[in-house]
Amino acid sequence: MEHSDDTRARVTSPQPPTTAATVAYDHEWAGEVRTALRCAAALLALLLCIDGAAGSLTWWRGLLWSALALLLLLVLYPAKxxxxxxxxxxxxxxxxxxxxxxxxxxxxxxxxxxxxxxxxxxxxxxxxxxxxxxxxxxxxxxxxxxxxxxxxxxxxxxxxxxxxxxxxxxxxxxxxxxxxxxxxxx
Incomplete structure (x- = not known):
């Protein structure tokens, strides 16, 4: 016989709820993304400085160097x-x-x-x-x-x-x- 003051816990689900603690992630992924961004930014800065020092920097060459740096970023971008x-x-x-x-x-x-x-x-x-x-x-x-x-x-x-x-x-x-x-x- 069940009473209203019964202290037994009721189970509502036969399986435990899925939490973020049950999923494992690559903890160094964010650092690898930052490294990829730094490499792309360094390449862009280097190319712009060299082209600017040579006096041949134009808007379309700057766009070309930006595209090259973006391509490097895409190559170096790690999988999560x-x-x-x-x-x-x-x-x-x-x-x-x-x-x-x-x-x-x-x-x-x-x-x-x-x-x-x-x-x-x-x-x-x-x-x-x-x-x-x-x-x-x-x-x-x-x-x-x-x-x-x-x-x-x-x-x-x-x-x-x-x-x-x-x-x-x-x-x-x-x-x-x-x-x-x-x-x-x-």
Missing amino acids: VSAGDGWLASRRLLRTRRVHTDLLVAVRPLDGVNQRLVLRDLLGNRVEIDPEVLVRNPALWHRLDDGARHSLVGGTLRCGTTALDRLARRLDRETALAVFRASGLE
């Missing part, structure tokens, strides 16, 4: 990576790409001048991220790792466990070095 329960997203200036980490099919490293990690899910979505973002932000790595483990258990992840293991070892190595540096044992 975020992750939550079962997903990872990479947002550029014009487009956001999202992959379901609990439905991963392949994780493939792309080597070259700029290392990338390509994630593909069962739904055909594809995301390219810089592995350094995962190394600098352990919360992002843990979200990706949890989703990849679900994919592995579910049998969808067929290619890429070696790349994930290599990245996990690198992350463990970086964490251990940070602990040694902090404790003065380096």
Whole structure:
């Protein structure tokens, strides 16, 4: 029998509410944006100063140098990576790409001048991220790792466990070095 002075809490939703604390972000993204802006501004200032000192600065040459600085900004502008329960997203200036980490099919490293990690899910979505973002932000790595483990258990992840293991070892190595540096044992 229930009384009106019953102190039991009533559960209104079977799932906990999603809060901002459950989403992990790249904490160094804003600094990278500022660096890209500084580089573009420095290039523009340098080109305008050189052209002005030579006496050949006109409005259309200034417009050309501004366009060149804007192009540099677009090239250097970093992707903002975020992750939550079962997903990872990479947002550029014009487009956001999202992959379901609990439905991963392949994780493939792309080597070259700029290392990338390509994630593909069962739904055909594809995301390219810089592995350094995962190394600098352990919360992002843990979200990706949890989703990849679900994919592995579910049998969808067929290619890429070696790349994930290599990245996990690198992350463990970086964490251990940070602990040694902090404790003065380096």
